[in-house]
Amino acid sequence: MPLIFCGLLAACSSGLDGLPPLSSASSDYVLQPGDKLEIGVQSITDATGTYELDGNGKVSLPLLQDLQLGGLTLRAAERAIADGYREGGMLNNPVVTVQPAELRPFYVIGEVNRPGEYPYRQGMTILSAVAAAGGYTYRAHEREVEVVRSVDGRDVRMRAGEDVTIQPGDRIRIYERWF
Known part of the structure; x- marks a missing residue:
């Protein structure tokens, strides 16, 4: 029985475990194809x-x-x-x-009301990106999200809180909460 319970808890994971945090420090914008x-x-x-x-x-x-x-x-x-x-x-x-x-658009997928592509504006945060996508659904895990960003030509996955500044081309994923 305890083994089944552990398996259920593992299945409820948000997928953020083990991802490095995305710094909220602002850095100079780096040009990429499509700009x-x-x-x-x-x-x-x-x-x-x-x-x-x-x-x-x-x-x-x-x-x-x-x-x-x-x-x-x-x-x-x-x-x-x-x-x-x-x-x-x-x-x-x-x-x-x-x-x-x-600048390149950003993308929001997962537990938001209107997932999709949105135009980037300087100084946007995760929270403003979610607001552009119509806000969280009732199932959304609001505390942390996954951001996929191209760094030196490769995709890097990081977890971020609502106050983290995004960059053009970021892909933001809002996970579903289980409890």
Whole structure:
């Protein structure tokens, strides 16, 4: 009988056991394929515009082809573009600005009223993502959720509380509670 009870308790696990916690500390946004950027290059009006990172995290600007921006922060992307124009001998002192035009959406699945894809807004937390998805269902395990995030090209699964800041492209899973 005790063995059956232990088996039932194990079946009621949320699936979060053993997952590392996701830090609530905010970090600089790292560009990834699919991000749309507003890029401005002083002195090259044709270079100013909206660009989307391709599947490899690269972008082609006038006079600069296949520039790798995926994996860089916004400030590092500005430096990479400026270096490309400087090293190509096109500009002596390039002034470059890079701002997000449209970031990847995030996804919420599991015990929410409207699972799906949602547009990302700066500073969103797990709680605001759940609110965008119509709130928790009555069966939701509200204290901790699973977040799947791409880090260095691979998916990392972490557990997080409601106050943790999410990033574009995050996949948030709300588990069902059993008791």
